[in-house]
Amino acid sequence: MLSQDYNILDFGAKPDAFTLNTSFIQSAIDAASQNGGGRVIIPSGRFLSGSILLKTGVELHLLSNAVLLGSTDIRDYKKLHRWKALVMADNQTNIAITGAGEIDGQGRQLALHIDSLFYAGQIDSADYMFAEKRPKWYLRPQIIEFVKCRDIVVRNVTLRNAACWVQTYDQCHNITIDSVTVNSDAYWNNDGIDIQDCHNVRILHCDINSADDGICLKSQSRDHLCDSISITDCKVRSSASAIKFGAVSHGGFRNVIIDDIRIYDTFRSALAIECVDGGILDNVKVKNIYAVNTGNAIFIRLGDRNEKGSAGLLKNISITNMKVNVASGRPDDAYEIRGPELPFFHNTFPSSITGIPGHPVENVTLENIEINYPGRGNNGIANMPLSRLKDVPENEAAYPEFSMFGELPAWGFYVRHMDGLIMNNIRLNIQSPDYRPALIFDDVHHLDIHSMFIEGDQKLNKIILHNTSHVNIDKEQAVLKM
Numbered sequence: 001m002l003s004q005d006y007n008i009l010d011f012g013a014k015p016d017a018f019t020l021n022t023s024f025i026q027s028a029i030d031a032a033s034q035n036g037g038g039r040v041i042i043p044s045g046r047f048l049s050g051s052i053l054l055k056t057g058v059e060l061h062l063l064s065n066a067v068l069l070g071s072t073d074i075r076d077y078k079k080l081h082r083w084k085a086l087v088m089a090d091n092q093t094n095i096a097i098t099g100a101g102e103i104d105g106q107g108r109q110l111a112l113h114i115d116s117l118f119y120a121g122q123i124d125s126a127d128y129m130f131a132e133k134r135p136k137w138y139l140r141p142q143i144i145e146f147v148k149c150r151d152i153v154v155r156n157v158t159l160r161n162a163a164c165w166v167q168t169y170d171q172c173h174n175i176t177i178d179s180v181t182v183n184s185d186a187y188w189n190n191d192g193i194d195i196q197d198c199h200n201v202r203i204l205h206c207d208i209n210s211a212d213d214g215i216c217l218k219s220q221s222r223d224h225l226c227d228s229i230s231i232t233d234c235k236v237r238s239s240a241s242a243i244k245f246g247a248v249s250h251g252g253f254r255n256v257i258i259d260d261i262r263i264y265d266t267f268r269s270a271l272a273i274e275c276v277d278g279g280i281l282d283n284v285k286v287k288n289i290y291a292v293n294t295g296n297a298i299f300i301r302l303g304d305r306n307e308k309g310s311a312g313l314l315k316n317i318s319i320t321n322m323k324v325n326v327a328s329g330r331p332d333d334a335y336e337i338r339g340p341e342l343p344f345f346h347n348t349f350p351s352s353i354t355g356i357p358g359h360p361v362e363n364v365t366l367e368n369i370e371i372n373y374p375g376r377g378n379n380g381i382a383n384m385p386l387s388r389l390k391d392v393p394e395n396e397a398a399y400p401e402f403s404m405f406g407e408l409p410a411w412g413f414y415v416r417h418m419d420g421l422i423m424n425n426i427r428l429n430i431q432s433p434d435y436r437p438a439l440i441f442d443d444v445h446h447l448d449i450h451s452m453f454i455e456g457d458q459k460l461n462k463i464i465l466h467n468t469s470h471v472n473i474d475k476e477q478a479v480l481k482m
Contacts, residue, residue: 004038005061006031008047015045017069022050022076025068032058037094042066042101050076051141054089054097062101062157070105070143070163074114077141083164085145096153097144105143107163107186114139114163137189140164150174161186166210170196171224177203185211185239185336192216192238197224197251203231211337214238214266217256218248219279225251235262239332239339241272241299242291245281247400252279252312263291267332267339269299270324274400275314278306282316289322293331296402297324297371298351302361302417305397314355315362319369328374342403347377347434349402350410355417356396360443363420370427373411375456377434382407386482389442389466392416410464412438412454420446430456437480438462441471449473 006028009015013024025040029052032038037057044065050073054060062068070086071077077084086105089095097103114135117123127136140163146152147170158181159166166184169175175198184190192210195201196218208214214236217226236242242263245253252275263270270291275281281302291297298319304311326348332338351371355361379385384392384407392414398404408414412428415421421444428438438454441447445468452474454462465471466482473479 004032004035005041006038007041007043009043013047015043015047017046017048019048020050020071020076021047022052025049025052029053029055029058042068049086051078051084051086051088054087054092054095056092057094059096059098060087062099062103064100066099066101068101068103070110070141072106072109072113074110074117081145081147081170083138083145084141085143086141087144089146089149092149094151095149096155097157098153098155100156102158102160103143104160105141105162105186107161107184107190111135111140111163111187132188134188137164140187143167146170146172148172152176153178154180156180158183160184162190163187164189165191165194168194168196169198170220172198173200175201177206179205182206182208182210185209187211188337190337192236194218195226195229196220197226199227201229204233206234208234209237211239211335213240213244214242216244217253218246219251219253220248222250222278225279226253227255229256231258231261233260236266237264238266239335239337241268242266242270242294244272244274246274247276249275249277249279249281249312252281253284254280254282256284258286260288263289264293265331265334266291266294267330269296269402270294271297271319272299272402273314273317274301275312276301276303276305276400278310278312280312281314284317286319287321291324293327294324295327295331296349296351297326299402300353300361300364301400302355302359303396303398303400304356304359311356311359313362317363318365320367322368323370325372326374328376344406345382346403346407347382348373348411350408350412350414352402352408352414353418353421354415356394357417360417360419364418365422366426367424370429371412372429373431375411375430375432375434377411377436379435384409386464389440389482409436410438410440411436414440415444416442418444421448423449423452425451427453427455437464440464440466441468442466444468446470447472449477452477
């Protein structure tokens with residue numbers, strides 16, 4: 001970036017939270033870009049704006065006490081690609097958003113304004129979700145959308161109150177998202193960070209509080225994939241899943257490192273690794289995860305909702321040094337916007353690794369894992385006994401989620417359609433008795449279990465093996481073969 005600064009006040013912007021400053025801010029960006037690049041300064045104050053387009057060589061810099069406010073009028077937003085957004089860039093290079101200020105999308109007010117347009121007859125019924133009584137996601141602007149850009153830096157800023165996803169980076173290269181705070185519990189679908197089909201991404205030192213998935217990798221295109229992604233030293237609170245691959249996974253994901261993540265008050269999975277649209281998910285290394293008050297610890301799923309090809313592959317995953325405390329109630333009860341309740345009775349869900357018939361998950365290593373469960377599994381609430389093991393549905397084309405199979409017959413781990421699983425130094429603790437055994441392996445081959453500690457379960461048969469082969473388990477474990 002060049003050192004020349006362009007203060008938006010010099011272009012006519014007013015910090016009164018009422019004047020629409022879109023054209024003034026855009027003029028500053030255009031001037032900086034035309035002169036070879038520079039910093040566009042947003043000074044102290046509250047500046048209302050619609051969509052602005054960031055351009056090559058331009059750094060949008062928000063000073064302390066500066067707030068860029070998203071307009072609550074949908075007519076003030078533009079669409080370049082999939083959705084509208086407040087700060088947008090398309091095919092630009094060397095762009096940045098920095099500083100100690102904030103970008104506030106005013107998402108609830110904006111979304112409710114869009115909602116009112118439906119009742120005024122200005123939104124087609126095809127664009128409205130009647131069951132949830134809200135406009136569909138693609139009508140609600142994001143805060144940031146960068147598409148096919150290179151050399152991106154987003155650093156130190158706070159992003160608040162999106163009407164939909166907070167920030168999306170789609171088919172971009174060389175991204176650094178550093179020390180960014182996301183606080184977005186304003187409306188539905190408030191994903192904290194979405195990385196789609198991007199290469200060479202670093203997400204570090206971020207604090208994410210989102211009403212949907214916290215940090216989410218997606219693959220929208222069969223011709224692209226997420227490659228060389230690093231997520232380190234982040235804190236995540238989510239009313240969905242904290243760290244998630246998918247659910248959209250057409251091209252896939254490879255070479256991903258996740259390290260030093262603190263997770264809390266998360267409704268769904270602390271870690272969700274999903275590949276269900278024919279893509280390839282390969283070489284993922286996860287370590288040093290600490291999660292408290294979450295609905296589920298680990299969810300790994302290879303599915304098949306791909307109508308025009310193969311089921312894809314999910315292989316070569318390692319998870320080490322992970323400690324999780326699973327909640328007994330709703331972990332996200334304090335959220336203003338909470339994930340939807342499940343439509344069936346159930347007990348606490350175990351962690352799970354599941355493929356589909358003929359397409360196993362391959363080569364997973366779990367090492368130094370401790371998961372603490374509340375227990376109290378009651379077969380009067382929901383019952384899936386071992387005698388009905390075959391009745392656990394496959395749901396090959398269903399949306400991937402830890403609750404997708406309904407009541408599961410284990411309280412600790414449920415593993416099905418798996419080839420190559422190493423579990424070393426695993427500790428499963430349960431506070432109160434459960435009617436289910438701790439672990440079930442069904443159609444699992446090349447299974448090695450070493451140093452498995454199961455505390456608090458009163459059942460003799462802690463590990464159930466069904467249709468397994470090439471199994472090596474420490475002799476002191478209580479095992480039942482079915």
